Amino acid sequence: MKLWGGRFTEAEDALTEAFNESLSFDKRMYKQDIKGSIAHARMLGKQGIITTEDSDAIVNGLEGILKDIEEGRLVIEGDAEDIHSFIEAELTERIGEAGKRLHTGRSRNDQVALDMKMYTRDHLDMMMGDLQSLIEAFDRLIAENAETFMPGFTHLQKAQPTTLAHHMGAYKEMFQRDLSRLGDTRDRLNECPLGAGAFAGTTYPLDREYTAKKLGFRKPTNNSMDSVSDRDYLLEYVFDLATIQMHLSRLSEEIIIWNSNEYQFVRISDAYSTGSSIMPQKKNPDIAELIRGKTGRVYGALQSLMVVMKGLPLAYNKDMQEDKEFAFDAMDTVANSVKLMQGMLSTITWNKERMEDSAKRGFTNATDVADYLVRKGVPFRTAHGYVGELVLLCEEKKCSLDDLSLEDYRKVCDKIDEDIYSAISLETCVKNRRTKGAPGELLVTASED
Numbered sequence: 001m002k003l004w005g006g007r008f009t010e011a012e013d014a015l016t017e018a019f020n021e022s023l024s025f026d027k028r029m030y031k032q033d034i035k036g037s038i039a040h041a042r043m044l045g046k047q048g049i050i051t052t053e054d055s056d057a058i059v060n061g062l063e064g065i066l067k068d069i070e071e072g073r074l075v076i077e078g079d080a081e082d083i084h085s086f087i088e089a090e091l092t093e094r095i096g097e098a099g100k101r102l103h104t105g106r107s108r109n110d111q112v113a114l115d116m117k118m119y120t121r122d123h124l125d126m127m128m129g130d131l132q133s134l135i136e137a138f139d140r141l142i143a144e145n146a147e148t149f150m151p152g153f154t155h156l157q158k159a160q161p162t163t164l165a166h167h168m169g170a171y172k173e174m175f176q177r178d179l180s181r182l183g184d185t186r187d188r189l190n191e192c193p194l195g196a197g198a199f200a201g202t203t204y205p206l207d208r209e210y211t212a213k214k215l216g217f218r219k220p221t222n223n224s225m226d227s228v229s230d231r232d233y234l235l236e237y238v239f240d241l242a243t244i245q246m247h248l249s250r251l252s253e254e255i256i257i258w259n260s261n262e263y264q265f266v267r268i269s270d271a272y273s274t275g276s277s278i279m280p281q282k283k284n285p286d287i288a289e290l291i292r293g294k295t296g297r298v299y300g301a302l303q304s305l306m307v308v309m310k311g312l313p314l315a316y317n318k319d320m321q322e323d324k325e326f327a328f329d330a331m332d333t334v335a336n337s338v339k340l341m342q343g344m345l346s347t348i349t350w351n352k353e354r355m356e357d358s359a360k361r362g363f364t365n366a367t368d369v370a371d372y373l374v375r376k377g378v379p380f381r382t383a384h385g386y387v388g389e390l391v392l393l394c395e396e397k398k399c400s401l402d403d404l405s406l407e408d409y410r411k412v413c414d415k416i417d418e419d420i421y422s423a424i425s426l427e428t429c430v431k432n433r434r435t436k437g438a439p440g441e442l443l444v445t446a447s448e449d
């Protein structure tokens with residue numbers, strides 16, 4: 001029988017039952033559900049709402065259930081409607097009457113609000129750890145590659161030279177912002193909805209401060225109606241996840257390009273590549289492609305949740321059960337993507353020679369020739385014109401700016417001297433970009449070390 005079977009006379013339609021159940025996907029919250037119930041039962045005992053004997057029996061029973069689930073002796077399955085019903089039924093089966101007192105002063109509405117919040121908080125804490133490890137992978141790349149030259153791109157066209165440390169530093173910034181965003185989300189999330197009841201609190205003298213503290217929350221939520229209706233914290237978390245995945249997808253895209261036959265800037269290790277069933281020579285960057293591709297489903301989760309919550313009247317509505325599958329999917333996807341990216345980055349081989357060579361070609365030092373002329377007193381706009389002519393000349397001669405003879409240079413502008421060559425060498429170009437945040441800053445720090 002269902003938890004709520006009392007006022008029902010007809011059996012449930014099979015499709016109704018299947019449509020309504022959430023056990024198949026909310027069973028992953030068993031730990032949070034049990035922890036929440038333990039705190040609730042202790043509080044009921046402390047407040048004299050149930051006897052301490054009953055409270056102790058409930059706590060022991062729940063601890064036994066948790067242990068049995070974790071050690072594989074109890075499998076969460078069967079026709080219970082959801083994880084809350086499953087645990088309560090199991091408890092009553094184990095300890096009898098006392099088990100039926102657990103739900104005193106509680107509704108599944110505040111129970112599920114609590115479980116989902118705690119699950120989200122646990123996942124968020126894990127994500128913060130994983131992001132930290134990813135950032136450490138960037139730190140290592142930054143420390144090792146202040147002098148690894150590569151072309152920087154705009155519009156996917158070679159633009160100016162930079163270093164791998166600078167490029168990886170850009171991603172580090174993104175993931176650090178993500179980390180700080182997670183911190184903000186956690187802070188706002190950390191109020192405990194337990195004790196809100198169905199939505200209007202209860203007539204029992206619950207101690208909400210006590211349960212909030214026990215469960216690691218800063219304080220109980222303010223308004224009991226909002227407590228059971230609110231999923232803002234989840235939307236916020238899924239947005240944070242979507243942003244992380246977006247950053248991962250941009251990096252994946254670059255890795256895919258760099259790994260292509262044309263670029264060959266990197267070689268992805270075998271552990272993160274797969275082959276082709278027909279073309280024996282192929283090694284494909286599938287993991288990077290999947291991280292890029294799965295961004296779609298994470299965005300989908302965010303969009304779906306926004307739509308589920310749109311226009312919902314207060315307080316709890318069953319629509320809100322639809323928050324779980326999307327959110328869990330987004331959590332799994334992003335957590336796996338972050339781990340895989342960290343592994344891929346830590347094992348990737350950088351073809352430094354090829355990167356440097358590429359930085360030397362494609363006129364990435366054209367701006368530096370113009371800057372050289374500015375130092376010789378030529379106005380920047382005029383210098384820009386001269387360098388345009390020089391580039392044309394190079395294209396005719398199929399050479400780079402470094403290869404032009406002094407004679408050629410002087411044909412365009414007689415202010416150019418022998419020192420042009422050192423002024424536009426790759427190393428000088430990078431070294432001279434010493435503005436705050438520019439690649440030269442890292443290069444200078446590296447050579448001082």
Ligand code: ARG
Binds near residue numbers: 026082108112321
């Ligand atoms: N399985 C439900 C959910 O995930 C639990 C809450 C049910 N509450 C109710 N009044 N039907 O939202």
